[in-house]
Amino acid sequence: LQLALLRGDAACARALLDAGAEAGAALEGLLALHVAVAAAALPEDTGVSDALECVELLLEHGEAAGAPDDHGRLPLHLAAAAALEDAAGVLLAAHEAEGDASLAEALSHADREGNTPLHVAAYAPAAGVLKLLLEKVAPPAADAEGDASTHVLLRANKAGHTPLHLASIAGCDECRAALASAPGAAGAADTKDTLGRTPAECAAACPKGR
Numbered sequence: 001l002q003l004a005l006l007r008g009d010a011a012c013a014r015a016l017l018d019a020g021a022e023a024g025a026a027l028e029g030l031l032a033l034h035v036a037v038a039a040a041a042l043p044e045d046t047g048v049s050d051a052l053e054c055v056e057l058l059l060e061h062g063e064a065a066g067a068p069d070d071h072g073r074l075p076l077h078l079a080a081a082a083a084l085e086d087a088a089g090v091l092l093a094a095h096e097a098e099g100d101a102s103l104a105e106a107l108s109h110a111d112r113e114g115n116t117p118l119h120v121a122a123y124a125p126a127a128g129v130l131k132l133l134l135e136k137v138a139p140p141a142a143d144a145e146g147d148a149s150t151h152v153l154l155r156a157n158k159a160g161h162t163p164l165h166l167a168s169i170a171g172c173d174e175c176r177a178a179l180a181s182a183p184g185a186a187g188a189a190d191t192k193d194t195l196g197r198t199p200a201e202c203a204a205a206c207p208k209g210r
Helices: 002-006 010-018 033-039 049-062 075-081 085-098 101-107 118-124 127-136 163-170 173-180 197-203
Strands: none
Touching: 002 010, 002 033, 002 049, 002 118, 010 049, 033 049, 033 075, 033 085, 033 197, 049 085, 075 085, 075 118, 075 127, 085 101, 101 118, 101 127, 118 127, 118 173, 118 197, 127 173, 163 173
16 A cells, blocks of 8 residues: 555555555554655656545545654645645645644644644745645634733744744745734744744844745
């Protein structure tokens, strides 16, 4: 099954699943859905043809979009890293179908480095995927103490970087603009990483201009 997914061979993958193939087995720490998403990022000349169909097929067969790999990454993290808008859209739809809680968990799920899919998309940079994610981000709501600082757009990874920091480091103006104007981003421009730098200071230090 894993080989069929790597090749983007949806017909073969379907036949194997219908015959009872175990989709839960990991390949180098990646679950089947992660493998299918990763295959979608391979160049067309590698022969991969139906990788997105494989993603949809696995979801149809009950594979969980919210299952993390050995590094704590969801399939959505991989789609963001590779700027796979179609795959990200399919995965977001799967989370939405499972309910608001599943979608919120996916958007806020952090990998071992503390990066949510928003962090990954901002740094890739993958502006198209980032905008898809931002469309699904719930407006900020203060907690019982009246603190809205835990909003997903203000969450920092282990280096103290919010998504806006990473978009600034990547030099992606489109990503920075999308993040800065998103509901819940108030105060993001003033947050500081572990080195005491704001997003603007990160942009000045890393002028990649992507």
